Amino acid sequence: MEKGASGTGGLERRLGLFPLTNIVVANMVGAGIFTTSGLLIRDLGDPVILLALWIVGGIIALCGALAYGELGSAIPRAGGEYAILSELYHPMLGFMSGWTSFFVGFSAPIAASAIGFAEYLSRAFPVLFRIGLLPEGIEAAVLKKAWACLAILLFTLIHARGIVFGAKVQNLLTVAKVALIAALVVGGLLAGRGDWVHFAQGTPFRFDFAGAKSAGLALMWIMFAYSGWNASAYIGSEVKNPSRNLPRSLLLGTGIVILLYAGLNVLFLYAASPAQMSGVVAVGALAAGNLFGPSFERLLSILISFALFSSLSAFIILGPRVYYSMARDGCFFRSFGRVHPVFGAPSKAVVLQGAISMVIAVSGSFDQILTYLGFSLGLFPLLAVMGVFKIRKRRMGEFRMPGFPAAPLIYVLTGIPILILGFLHSPGPSGVAILTVAAAVPAYALIRRRERRES
Secondary structure, eight states: OOTTOBOGGGOBOOBOHHHHHHHHHHHHSSHHHHHSHHHHHHHHOOHHHHHHHHHHHHHHHHHHHHHHHHHHHHSOOBTTHHHHHHHHTOHHHHHHHHHHIIIIITHHHHHHHHHHHHHHHHHHOGGGGOOSSSOHHHHHHHHHHHHHHHHHHHHHHHHTTOHHHHHHHHHHHHHHHHHHHHHHHHHHHHHSOOOGGGGGOSOOOOOSHHHHHHHHHHHHHHHHHHTTTTGGGGBGGGBSSHHHHHHHHHHHHHHHHHHHHHHHHHHHHHHSOHHHHTTOSOHHHHHHHHHHOHHHHHHHHHHHHHHHHHHHHHHHHHHHHHHHHHHHTTSSOGGGGOOOTTTOSOHHHHHHHHHHHHHHHHHOOHHHHHHHHHHHHHHHHHHHHHHHHHHHHHTOSSOOOTTTTHHHHHHHHHHHHHHHHHHHHOHHHHHHHHHHHHTHHHHHHHHHHHHHHHO
């Protein structure tokens, strides 16, 4: 269908390859890459292992993107895993994935991106985080939460106005962010004051069970940074020619991000020693300061803080399409399945997600949110990727992924150990993620009972 043609359930197919690829890139390049490498080097110790794990994570994400290209072509509906699992397995599994998206899959990444924005903004303008009403440390923490909530509110209002206006904003933010990263990597490696000897520093990685647990948690966090490789599958109802554009956007977007992430991590390690990076959240600002001096650190902190807007914005586009699709199927409150008569967007779902994201931003620390996110986001894509075998058996869709069956098997056989090792390393946040998913079972039973009564 072309522009203006109706999509599924009242949404229109308006998005082509360029905005779709931008949405994939914007979802992936966000808080994760700009905030996790310092935390990862603290646990891993070895720079070479850190870089290797980022590349491994990219390969896993690319395998997932290949599988989702075929899934999205066969099931071009809004909702991502919710639509895929409901169609291929059972509506309850779809509901569980949508429930998890409601609390974790989008609201928590929005919160993480907003917190990352506030962290970088505080390095650029510390005066904004000190007004003298509370003790310095407490006041800075409170004001970081306030700035994070303000960023969420801004983009919630933008995307409540519809996909066309929101996509224009998204395209501008994503192009600016990719240009910023490319300029930073090329300029830093060619003209910055770094040292390749940093790659030989740090502490040797322990190839034992403790090291495996650390690597598992690291890959869980890295996969959070790569999350979004399946982004365009969430807006399948608004994609023009989905059998062509949807798989291409996933592969193009994921390939671009793998190159950007590898380049950025090489730059971080070139710019700062493992000891300097260890535990630093705003690692991009640290690298810029070492390469070009304190004044450039401030400039780059400003640019990265606003680049994180792009990721935050993309998550706010996608999440409400899941709740919208669930509501249309009778698995969520019906009011969230209505499209705004003027803006053509599920505006109530957009506002609800913004409110939940602000609650998470206020209540959680950054590393807790990362682990909670990483475990939760790893569960349902595994089931969805395995659905490729069902797609082939039923001969659904027009697109056939290259690399079958190796790509889906690689994704599944690496994803399961990552979750197990991550749980063993950090059982607290991982356990909360499991409880969040388990709570979907009684919720599904209650909602279906209510639907039967109303019918």
